[in-house]
């Protein structure tokens with residue numbers, strides 16, 4: 001039996017590979033229902049199963065993906081030929097992981113800030129997840145930006161909860177993905193996003209230290225530093241990369257092996273171009289810079305699939321293309337020209 005540290009070292013080695021990133025396919029039932037409804041797909045246990053089988057069964061996708069984050073429901077589902085879906089991923093060389101948080105609720109006295117639930121009973125939930133094949137986990141905290149948010153209370157409390165989650169996972173040999181998401185909603189400037197992101201990451205790493213989390217055996221999944229979605233000015237990839245790397249350097253210790261960004265409502269092309277700029281312009285950073293996208297990898301294939309078997313091949317081709325381009329961006333080798341190829 002491997003020690004918990006050896007288990008985590010093996011999972012990190014498998015997750016952090018040149019030219020590969022992580023697929024987030026862990027939308028909770030309400031979230032996947034919202035995404036499905038937006039493109040006219042009915043959300044049922046069977047449509048969610050066949051959609052996720054379609055993604056994980058894409059031939060050759062393991063060339064670009066080292067890991068996949070699953071929702072609890074998916075962990076127990078099987079492909080049409082009876083193979084458990086985590087096993088379908090593992091056969092492609094993709095490490096299965098599990099979202100373990102139970103979503104957001106209002107933070108009392110937080111003036112609109114949120115807090116993530118799911119710590120109660122977490123140690124007991126991890127053992128069966130592990131038996132079903134999960135080798136890493138994910139927990140997402142969110143930070144809305146307004147004139148008053150996030151509050152100091154919101155920043156401190158969310159950091160504490162993220163660190164407790166990470167420590168609980170590591171005690172059982174599960175690699176935690178620590179996801180503090182500064183939300184893109186609003187008309188704030190890129191400066192304001194940078195200021196909030198720095199304060200959030202600072203609090204998160206202090207809390208991880210207080211809780212004794214081993215930084216070598218976790219991954220960070222942050223948002224990029226961008227202007228609010230409703231801000232009139234957009235930022236180009238070089239600026240996003242510059243601003244993001246600057247605050248990461250100030251806050252993230254070199255012991256963290258990899259930073260895998262979320263896409264957070266950027267278009268698929270933007271998310272790819274921004275990741276590429278980070279890998280092109282900042283060769284000296286101590287961590288790997290990769291992706292852990294949900295929407296930026298799934299939007300094109302979901303819109304093509306639409307719940308119909310006859311669309312599977314075209315949807316898989318669209319998924320393969322986005323994964324391939326993000327894998328190129330992860331090495332700074334993406335060009336806009338590549339968007340034109342089929």
Ligand code: 13P
Pocket residue numbers: 024140179262263264265292293294295296
């Ligand atoms: P997006 O890439 O769509 O932001 O999702 C990433 C994720 O896992 C959110 O928890």
